[in-house]
Amino acid sequence: MHFGILGETRAWRDDGAEVPLGGPARRALLALLLVHSGQVVSVDRLTEEIESGTALSAHALQSQVSRLRSALGPVVTIERAGAGYRIVVADDDVDARRFERLAAEGQAVLRDGDTGRAVALLREALELWRGPAALADLAESETARAAAVRLEELRLGALEDRIEGELRLGEHRAAVPELRELVGRHPLRERLAGLLMRALYAEGGQAEALVVFEKTRQHLADELGADPSAELVALHRELLSADPSPSLAAPPAQLTSFVGRAEEVAEVADLLRVARLVTLIGPGGVGKTRLSVEVTEVVADDVCFVELAPVRDGAGLPRALLGALGLRENGLHMEGGPQTPVDRLIAALSDRVLLIVLDNCEHVVEETAALAARLLATCPRLRVLATSREPLGIIGENVWQVRPLDGDAAVRLFTDRAGAARRGFAADPRLVRRICAALDDLPLAIELAAARLRTLDVHDLAERLDDRLGVAARGNRTADERHRTLRSVVAWSWDLLSEPEQRAARRFTVFTGGATAEAAQRVCGTDGETLEALVDKSLLEVARGRYRMLETIRAYGAERLDEAGERESARRAHAGRFLDLVRTADPYLRRAEQLEWLPILAAEHDNLLAALRWAVEAPRTATALELLASASTYLWIRGVSAAVAPYAVTLLDAIGATPPDGLGEEYATCVLLAASDRPTWQRHRATAQSALAASWPGTRAGRYPAALLLWMMRNAIEADPQGAFALVSSQRDCPEPWARATARYVSGFDPLSGGDIAAAERTFGAAVEGFRSLGDRWGTALALDVLAGLAGGRGDRAQAIALTDEALALTGQLGALEDSADLLVNRGDHLDDPAAARADYAKAADLARRAGSSTYLAAALRGLGDIALLEGALDEAERLYVEALERIDPHWVKSLGNRVRTLAGLGRVAEERGEHSAARGRYREAAEAAGPPGALLLLGLPEALVEAVSKR
Structure with a gap:
């Protein structure tokens, strides 16, 4: 039997039939017993509260109990217990108790991140309410008023939780x-x-x-x-x-009108509203990419457009998606750990409403299928629109076949593009229809043909096209559709180019991700007029100052490049151009001009990787080492050094233990970039340190100052930290100003370890001024962060917060989500307002999740654990600390302080529970993680925490 007290008191049998309860007194009796179900309600309370102003006699009460028992039948027990009565019913059989359970479960699930399930639970709970929580049959009862107030508060809380979940799901x-x-x-x-x-x-x-x-x-x-x-x-x-946020890769800007697929756009958009994975399939050149771009214009979700054509193999898929999402792979302090790019994607997308377009999947279709399946399974608010020559073949996929244009649409497309190529174009529609039919009504083929009308009459075009039909018809029937239908069109278009145009087009195929006019002219050995001619003839397109080549044409041109025997020279020119670019940019990345140069290098990221891949595989050892070293500052600031780690490892395997003559510093930088591979790092670390020391003797400058700072940070908790510190500190009189500022920064740790806080602050302050005088935001933020920790350690929280705010402004200019998360945690540590600190930790956790950063998320969780401990929520504090500890990587110096804090926090939880042995064990772990007692000061830990850890 089920009971309802959220409104008028009612009862229903299991088959849904309502039980007649009788008059108001009997309903009031049942309501009082249900409010206290499982508890004894005294006779005195029952007689006083059943009817307002008139107390029942004991005999009358006994009579009402008897009649209520008869009405409810034997399935419900109302028993006499001591001086009162008790009703025995399951909690879920009372709507108020069921509501409380569902609301609590919904709240817990919402807190754990399962938003969809949380909203469903909360909606189910709220639907149990049939009216206000006034317990109508006990309107004048003191018990009713107290219960009503409590239940109404719970209802409002459940409403807030439900709306919170709906907002997370995008139902704003x-x-x-x-x-x-x-x-x-x-x-x-x-x-x-x-x-x-x-x-x-x-x-x-x-x-x-x-x-x-x-x-x-x-x-x-x-x-x-x-x-x-x-x-x-x-x-x-x-x-x-505005907060720092990742910039999503937008769909490519379109330079021409969209013809012939308006209904398909609407239908695919409607399908995406109910399906989470839609794949557009069809032959090359049929218009899959353009259709996907047009669909994104009518879909309400945020859109991230991922071009997979530049991806060489499946291993590069997650990083391509990270790049398109605008997410860095590392932070300012070089996050490490075993987290994979796929883990970072899941962390960043787990609670985000987003449509991802995966364009040109066919060459990595199996890997794309696996990645899409995992992301869709773990990110419930994500949708995927893919384009490919074949389906991905996973459960839940909705396949949409993109077919050639119908006859009328093909004629309209040809006429539109021909009008752009030749002013006042007019032709017999039947002739145009014949041309389009010969081209299989494929949009790309039609556009290429129409572009030829700049130099050909339409009748000449038709004749030349007719001459080509036999080539396509006699093609290899086992070849894929792209080569059976478009090869002849591309070949014919190619043959109409002049020799200088063909040479420029085939050499352009070495670019990945397009090229600026200057880069294209240098690598292709051509001039601006020839490039513009290729644009006019639809072999190239230009947008936002960059030239790009359609992938179909690029594949064909690459074959022509091999036939001409020019691949080696083109690749060499390509690598040389981008080596010059990173060499030129590198010194500016440590000055005020860094905001100007970082976007330039980011736009050429794919070309840099392509040049590096060729240099490693060729092999061109010197070129590869110089590319890595010259690009290292950019890679570290932007947090994408993991993208080159595999190449660095391969290069070091080929080089062996002896650096090439004259390239010792480049070798050492390569070792740093390969450091995530522990065996490689262990094999080469000592030799690299010797090479770096020889390159930076202190009396003259080496070539790559950023390597000094990263070397210290990598070695700070390795086998020879003193050697690393001494190497960097020796640059105090170096003629290179950024190296001098770095030396001041590192030198500050020496007086700090000896307890001379004032001297340490002066040294770190000098480092700030050194970096600031150069306009370098990266080094300035790093030194400001240490000064903030020292100010907090001496109790000057206002100064600590001011310094952290200044550092946050700098990392915001750099677009550093992870660094901003790290600084927010540090600011939270300095705040004496628990609510404000919690807000900073929560915001840091959000930024870390959006960036997919496990280490910075661990720091934020540790901060939230501190707040829970402060409030006495020991179970919650322990849960947060344990989760943080699982995410922390012990090999990175920046993780050390948070690891010590987390272990000490677990010790404090155990101490609060009276578990003194467990507490001592945790403090011992914290002390061992911190190292020597002086290291606690280096970590900038609060005095209370230092005292707790010292209990070990």
Whole structure:
């Protein structure tokens, strides 16, 4: 039997039939017993509260109990116990108890990140309410009023949790009206105001969201004489200023009109609204990519467009997606650990509403299928639109066949493109139809043919095209569709080029990801006029200052490059051009011009990798070493050094233990870039340190100053930390100013380890000034972070926060999500306001998740664990600490402080529980992780924590 007290008291049998309960007194009796189900309710309370103003006699009460037993039947027990009565029912048989269970489960699941399930549980809980929580049959009862207040508060909390989940799922628009009504009825409830602000902001209503904050602030001041909470103030600050966020790769800009597929765009868009994976399949040149671009224009989700054509093999897929998402692979302090690019993708996409377009999957179709399946399984709000010559072949895939244009659309496309090539173009539609039919109505073939009308009459075009039909018809029937239908079109278009145009086109195929005009002219050995001619003839396209070549044409041109015997010379010219680029850019990356040069190098990232791959495989050892070393500063600042690690490992395997003559510093930098491979690092570390020391004797400058800083950070907790520190510190009088600033930074740790805080601060301050005088934001932020830790350690929290805020502004300019997360955790550590600290830790966790950074997420979880411990929530603190400990990588110096804090936090949890033996064990682990007692000071740990760890 089931009972309802959320509204009028009612009872139903298991078959759904309602049980007649009788008059008000009997309903009130049942309501009182159900409010306290499983507990004894005294006779005195029952007789006083069943009817307002008239107490029942004991005999009358006994009579009502008897009649209620008869109404409910033998399936429900109402037993006499001591001086009262008790009803024995399962908790889930009472709607209020079931509501409480479902609401609590929904809240817990929401906290754990399973948003879809949480929303379903919370909706189920709220649907149990049939009216206000007034317990109508006990309207005047003191018990009823207390129960009503408690249940109403739980209902509001469940409503807030449900709306929180819906906002995470992207249901902002539907939530706004309900939130407006709720905020109107509960103007002092800050969480509702915050949810409304978030929903309005997500719908583009930033100004409205700010108005909500101001009204809430005024209500709090007028009614309670209080200010808004730290969480609401933090949300207000976020609305006023944009946070650093990854820039999604947008679909390529289109230079021509879209002809003939309007209905397909609408149908594919509708399919994507109900399906999470749609694959557009069809032959090469049929228009799959263009259709996918047009679909993204009508889909409401954010869109990330991933071009897979440059990806050489399946191993590069996750990094290509990371790059398209705008996510760096490392942070300022060089996060390490075993986390894979796929793990980072899952962490970044787990709770994000996004449509990812995977374009040109056919050459890596198996690996793409595996990656798409895993992402879709672990990221419930993600959708994927793929283009390929064949289906991915995974469960849940919706395959959409992209077919050639119908006859009328093909004629319209040809006429449109011909009009662009020749002003006033007009031709017999039947002739145009014959041309299009000969081209199989494939859009790319039609566009290439129409472009020829710049130099040919339409009748000449038809004749030449007719001459080519036999070639296509007699092609290899076992070849893929692209080569059976488009090879003849591309070959014919190619044959119409002049020799200088053909040479430029085939040499252009060595570029990956396009090229600037200057790079194309140098590598192709051509001039701007020839490049423009190739654009006019649709062999190249130009957008946003870069030339690009369609992949079909690029594949054909690459074959022609091999036939001409020019691949080696073109690759050599390509590598030489990008070696010159990184050599030129490198010194500017440590100056104020770094914001100008970083985007330039980022645009050429794929070309840099292609040049490096050729140099390693050729092999061209000297070129490969110089490419790696010259690009190292860019790779480290942008956090993408993991992309070159495999090449660095391969190169070191080929070189062996002896650096090439004159390239010792390049060799050492290569070892640093390969350091994530522990065996390689162990084999080459000692030789690399000797080579680096020889290159930087202190009296003259080496070539790659950033290697000094990274060498110290990599070796700070390795076998010879003192040697690494001494090497960098020896550059105090080096003629290279960035190296001098780095030496000051490293030298500051010497007085710090001896307890001379003032001298350490002076030295780190000099490092800040050194980096700042050069305009380098990276080094400045690094040194400011240490100064902030020292200020916090001596109790000057205001100064620590000010310095951290300054560093955060710099990392924001660099677009460093991970570095911003790290600094937010540090600021949270300095704050004495637990609510504000929690907001910083939570924001850091969000940034770390968006960046897919396990180490910085661990730091944020550790901070949240500290807050939970402070509030006495020992179980929650332990859960957060354990999760943080699982994510921390012990091999990186930046992880050391958080590891010590986490272990000490677990010790404090055990101590609070009275588990003194376990506490001592955790403190011992923390002390061993920290190393010598002086190392605790180097970590900038609070005095209380140092004292706790020292208990070991």
